[in-house]
Amino acid sequence: MRKTLLLLAMTTISVLSCKMNTQQQKDQLQLMPEAPAWGALWQQRAAEYRALSFQAYNFARLSFDALERKPSGKPLAVVTDIDETVLDNSPYYIHQAIAKANYSDSTWVQWTKQVRADSVPGAPSFFKYAASKGATVYYVTNRILQDKAATIENLKKFGFPNADEEHLLLLETTSSKVARREKIAASYEIGLLLGDNLGDFSGLFDNHAEQDRKEWVEENRSQFGKKFIVLPNVMYGNWEDSWYGKQTPKSFTDSNTVLNGLMKNYK
Numbered sequence: 274m275r276k277t278l279l280l281l282a283m284t285t286i287s288v289l290s291c292k293m294n295t296q297q298q299k300d301q302l303q304l305m306p307e308a309p310a311w312g313a314l315w316q317q318r319a320a321e322y323r324a325l326s327f328q329a330y331n332f333a334r335l336s337f338d339a340l341e342r343k344p345s346g347k348p349l350a351v352v353t354d355i356d357e358t359v360l361d362n363s364p365y366y367i368h369q370a371i372a373k374a375n376y377s378d379s380t381w382v383q384w385t386k387q388v389r390a391d392s393v394p395g396a397p398s399f400f401k402y403a404a405s406k407g408a409t410v411y412y413v414t415n416r417i418l419q420d421k422a423a424t425i426e427n428l429k430k431f432g433f434p435n436a437d438e439e440h441l442l443l444l445e446t447t448s449s450k451v452a453r454r455e456k457i458a459a460s461y462e463i464g465l466l467l468g469d470n471l472g473d474f475s476g477l478f479d480n481h482a483e484q485d486r487k488e489w490v491e492e493n494r495s496q497f498g499k500k501f502i503v504l505p506n507v508m509y510g511n512w513e514d515s516w517y518g519k520q521t522p523k524s525f526t527d528s529n530t531v532l533n534g535l536m537k538n539y540k
């Protein structure tokens with residue numbers, strides 16, 4: 274299946290390239306939706322992706338074992354994101370690229386309902402280990418309510434612990450995860466946070482400019498690989514929004530226009 278998708282994606286990219294003459298190719302960088310698809314292919318094909326994921330989860334285990342518990346008396350929780358942290362959605366982005374479409378909630382729900390997402394390398398064993406040592410796992414995700422049943426089923430498929438409604442905190446009112454983390458922290462000591470997007474770790478990254486996000490990463494560099502375990506995702510993320518600023522593309526048709534405008538700053 275994945276080989277077929279790869280061939281189809283490459284054919285799509287080739288066809289798009291052939292349709293443009295040389296000058297057009299010079300003027301127009303075709304970045305969307307092929308760019309997320311290229312990231313998706315990397316996620317599926319590159320052994321380096323698997324190595325980085327295992328590296329992240331190896332650090333997670335080292336950090337978990339080294340946790341110095343606060344004398345709060347609260348039980349321990351590990352808080353994790355879902356997409357590109359424990360579940361791999363790369364087939365969805367390749368499918369969208371072939372359809373010449375960007376992300377949309379309706380196509381996304383069609384994808385999650387299939388319960389076909391693979392697990393991220395290293396994720397099932399780490400969370401099973403953490404649960405075996407007494408930690409409660411909470412899934413704080415910006416999947417939507419329509420994804421709920423399929424998400425629980427997909428997590429259960431790989432034996433992820435606490436895969437139930439009580440421990441799944443979906444997007445309801447805001448994409449910021451701050452309030453959901455605070456809700457967990459009221460009853461638990463959060464030992465580790467895992468995610469592929471900086472908003473999975475702190476509200477400081479919510480709706481902030483590119484430079485602010487970079488500076489905060491510099492200031493907190495000692496936390497990465499310790500309390501904050503970061504997974505690779507080159508398909509999408511809030512870095513795009515902070516780059517686009519107010520020019521966020523509203524549809525596929527203006528994606529390339531916006532991106533080409535922004536890319537001129539780098540030529």
Ligand SMILES: [Mg+2]
Binds near residue numbers: 354355470
């Ligand atoms: Mg994610």
